[in-house]
Amino acid sequence: MRVAVLGLGEAGATYARAAVDSACAVTGFDPIVHGLAEVDHVDSIESAVSDAELVLSLVGGEASRGAGTQALAAMRAGALFADMNTVAPQTKSTLATIAASRGVLFADVAIMAPVPRAGARTPLLVAGAGADRFAAIFPVSSAPIESVGPVAGAAAELKLLRSVFMKGLAALVFESVEAAEKIDSRDWMLSEIANELGESGQQLVERLIDGTTKHAVRREHEMTDAEHHLAQVGSPAWMTRGTVQWLHRIASGSA
Numbered sequence: 001m002r003v004a005v006l007g008l009g010e011a012g013a014t015y016a017r018a019a020v021d022s023a024c025a026v027t028g029f030d031p032i033v034h035g036l037a038e039v040d041h042v043d044s045i046e047s048a049v050s051d052a053e054l055v056l057s058l059v060g061g062e063a064s065r066g067a068g069t070q071a072l073a074a075m076r077a078g079a080l081f082a083d084m085n086t087v088a089p090q091t092k093s094t095l096a097t098i099a100a101s102r103g104v105l106f107a108d109v110a111i112m113a114p115v116p117r118a119g120a121r122t123p124l125l126v127a128g129a130g131a132d133r134f135a136a137i138f139p140v141s142s143a144p145i146e147s148v149g150p151v152a153g154a155a156a157e158l159k160l161l162r163s164v165f166m167k168g169l170a171a172l173v174f175e176s177v178e179a180a181e182k183i184d185s186r187d188w189m190l191s192e193i194a195n196e197l198g199e200s201g202q203q204l205v206e207r208l209i210d211g212t213t214k215h216a217v218r219r220e221h222e223m224t225d226a227e228h229h230l231a232q233v234g235s236p237a238w239m240t241r242g243t244v245q246w247l248h249r250i251a252s253g254s255a
Contacts, residue, residue: 120140
């Protein structure tokens with residue numbers, strides 16, 4: 001099977017290598033990352049997707065719509081476009097409409113945990129007209145895939161709601177620990193939080209701190225989408241608004 005991977009960062013490189021390991025011919029596009037030896041690098045989205053049977057988009061939320069629009073315009077009818085970025089449900093729905101007009105199947109895919117933890121076997125939610133096709137041909141047979149229906153955006157919506165909790169929890173850790181630092185009690189506070197989170201609490205706290213620091217820019221965009229979505233469904237977003245502020249502070253280097 002011919003697979004194109006758009007975006008060869010942490011997650012994209014993981015899925016590209018997994019596809020190669022499954023004997024797929026993999027073409028990749030990334031304007032910054034060029035050192036993935038297993039992949040046939042090309043210099044444009046159009047070149048990457050024109051002959052692909054499956055396209056995996058992992059370009060990041062801010063670039064998702066633009067990259068998806070470019071890719072869909074160059075894909076052949078009958079191919080499958082899987083948007084695996086964390087973005088607003090409306091973005092997935094818009095891309096699904098474009099895909100349908102081109103005769104391309106569309107899968108709204110949500111990656112449900114940080115990819116470094118379980119690699120290509122990270123659990124996925126999938127929705128859209130191409131959900132069943134994606135589950136059938138995704139080149140990682142050991143990845144848990146749960147279909148949540150034929151409406152593109154349904155997987156993205158559930159992922160954003162999960163992020164309200166997980167990114168909100170990370171923001172609470174940062175807020176508690178920074179306050180504790182003011183009174184020279186950082187280690188005590190970290191121990192208290194870890195104890196409350198159970199047997200693997202220390203590892204979870206470390207992941208929350210490290211992951212949030214490393215990916216603050218991307219997660220700020222993600223949580224801004226989450227805040228907007230909560231407003232659209234008529235649900236309060238008080239904690240999420242605070243999470244966005246913390247992520248902005250961390251991304252700017254102020255925390």
